[in-house]
Amino acid sequence: MAVNDAQRRSIRAQAISIGLAISPFGLAFGALCAESGIGVWEALGFSSIVFGGSSQFAAVSVLADDGTVIAAITAGLLLNLRSLAFGVSMAPSLKGSLLWRAGVSQLMIDESTAIGTSQGTHELRRYGYLWGGLSVFVLWNATTLIGVSVLSEAESLITDLGIDATIPAAFLGLIWNKLENAKHRAVAVIGAITALILIPITPAGIPVIAAASAIIWVRPWTIREGDNYE
Amino acid sequence: MSDAGLVVVLLGAGTYVLKALGPMYFGNRRELPSKFKKIALLLPTPLIAALVITSTFSSDNVITLDARIIGVIAAGIALWKKLPFVFVVVIAAFATALFRLFVV
Numbered sequence: 001m002a003v004n005d006a007q008r009r010s011i012r013a014q015a016i017s018i019g020l021a022i023s024p025f026g027l028a029f030g031a032l033c034a035e036s037g038i039g040v041w042e043a044l045g046f047s048s049i050v051f052g053g054s055s056q057f058a059a060v061s062v063l064a065d066d067g068t069v070i071a072a073i074t075a076g077l078l079l080n081l082r083s084l085a086f087g088v089s090m091a092p093s094l095k096g097s098l099l100w101r102a103g104v105s106q107l108m109i110d111e112s113t114a115i116g117t118s119q120g121t122h123e124l125r126r127y128g129y130l131w132g133g134l135s136v137f138v139l140w141n142a143t144t145l146i147g148v149s150v151l152s153e154a155e156s157l158i159t160d161l162g163i164d165a166t167i168p169a170a171f172l173g174l175i176w177n178k179l180e181n182a183k184h185r186a187v188a189v190i191g192a193i194t195a196l197i198l199i200p201i202t203p204a205g206i207p208v209i210a211a212a213s214a215i216i217w218v219r220p221w222t223i224r225e226g227d228n229y230e
Numbered sequence: 231m232s233d234a235g236l237v238v239v240l241l242g243a244g245t246y247v248l249k250a251l252g253p254m255y256f257g258n259r260r261e262l263p264s265k266f267k268k269i270a271l272l273l274p275t276p277l278i279a280a281l282v283i284t285s286t287f288s289s290d291n292v293i294t295l296d297a298r299i300i301g302v303i304a305a306g307i308a309l310w311k312k313l314p315f316v317f318v319v320v321i322a323a324f325a326t327a328l329f330r331l332f333v334v
Contacts, residue, residue: 024319033234042234049242054278059237061285069233069240076241079277080248085270087252094253105250162326165301168285169322172302175278176309184275191276195283199293207288211280212273220272221265 004124011115011128018111019135022053023143028166029056030147035158036064043148047141052109054174055079057167062205071205078212086113093125107133183218190214297334301326 026047033043038060046056055076062072087108093116094104107129116129151158158164178184191211198207231239286302287293304325308318 021315024316028319036234038234039232042232042238045235045238045242049238050245052245054274054281055241055245057285058277058281059241060234061281063233063237065284065288065291069236072233072237073241073244075277076237077244077248079274080245081273082270083245083248084251085267087249088267089252091252098254101253102250105253106246108249108252159330160327162297162301162323162328162330165298165305165322165326166319168282168298168302169305169319170315171278171282171285172305173309173315173318175275175282178275183272187272187276188279191279192283194276195280196287196293199284199288200291204284204288204291207284208277208280211276214276214279215269215272218272220268223268 007119007124008127011119011124012131014115015128015131015135018115018132019139022111022136023139024166025053025170026140026143027147028163028170029053029060030144030149031151031158031163032057032060032064032167033144033148034152035164036060038063038148040145040148040152043144044141047144048137050076051106051137051140052076052080052083053140054171057171058208061167062208065204067203067205071203071209075205075208078209082110083108086110089113090116090125090129093122093129104130104133107137109133109136111136183220183223186218187214190217297326297329300329 029047030043033039033046046060050056050059058079059072059076062075063069087105090108090113094101096104112129112133115132116125119125119128151163175184175188179188191214194211194214195207198210202210282302286298287295301322305318305322308321313321
C-alpha cells in the first residue's frame with residue numbers, strides 16, 4: 001500500500017508539472033486568439049471543447065490567415081488523428097460505465113496519455129491519465145483566459161512584446177525532441193519545405209494540410225514493430 | 231455564428247469522436263491496424279513543422295521576412311541548449327521584441 005501511495009504522489013507531481021509546462025503555451029494560444037480577433041468565449045470553447053493544443057493553434061492560425069472554415073477543421077482533425085491511437089492504447093485501463101468512458105474520453109490528449117501509458121498497472125494508468133488530463137485541462141483553460149483577455153485589451157502589446165513569435169517557438173518546442181529520430185526529422189523537413197513552397201500559391205490552410213503528404217516519403221507502414229520512432 | 235464558433239463546434243465534435251472511439255468502441259481485444267497507428271503517430275511532425283513555417287513567414291499569402299525569424303532562431307538555440315519550455319517561449323518573445331525595438 002505504501003508503495004502505491006508513493007507512486008500516486010509521484011504521478012500527481014508529474015501531472016502538475018506537465019500542467020505548468022503547458023501554461024505558457026496556453027497564454028500563447030490566448031494571445032493568438034486575441035491577435036486574430038477571436039473573442040473570449042470562442043477561445044475558451046477551443047480550449048475546453050476541442051481541447052487539443054496543436055490542433056487549436058492550427059485551426060486558429062488558418063483562420064487568422066483568412067483560411068476557410070473547412071481548411072481550419074481539416075488541419076485540426078489531421079493533427080488529432082493520433083487521439084484515436086491514444087484512445088485504443090488507453091482503453092483497457094479506462095473501463096467503466098458508458099457515461100464514465102464518455103466523460104473521460106474528453107481528456108484524451110498527448111500529456112494524459114504520456115503519463116497514463118508510462119504506469120505499470122491498470123489502476124495507476126487510469127490514475128495517471130486522469131490526473132494528467134485534469135491538470136492540463138484546468139491550467140490550459142485558465143491560461144487561455146488570461147492570454148485572450150489581457151492581450152485583447154492591448155493589441156499592440158502582441159508585436160511590441162514579441163508575443164507573435166511565441167507561436168512558432170512553441171510549435172518548434174513541440175516537435176524538437178522528435179527531431180532526434182531520423183524519420184521524424186525527414187518528414188519535418190519535407191513538411192516545412194512543402195509549406196514554404198505553397199504559402200504564396202495556395203489559399204491559407206492548404207500549406208499545412210499538404211505538409212501531411214510528407215509522410216508518404218518515409219513510408220511509415222514499413223516501420224518495424226518496436227522501432228522507437230515516437 | 232462566427233467562423234471561429236463554427237470551427238469550435240465542428241472541430242470539437244470531430245475531435246471528440248477521435249478521442250472517444252478507443253474507450254467507447256475498442257475493448258481489450260480489438261486493436262487498430264498497426265499501419266494506422268504508425269501513420270497517426272508520425273503525422274503530427276510534418277504538420278507542426280509546417281505550422282512553424284507558416285507562423286514564422288506567412289502573412290496573407292505572402293512570404294514575409296520580419297522580426298519573428300529572430301525569435302524562432304533564438305527559440306531553436308534555447309531548445310538546443312535544452313532549456314525548459316517556459317524559457318524557450320520567453321526567449322523567443324524577448325529576442326523578437328528587442329529586434330523590433332533596436333533594428334526595425
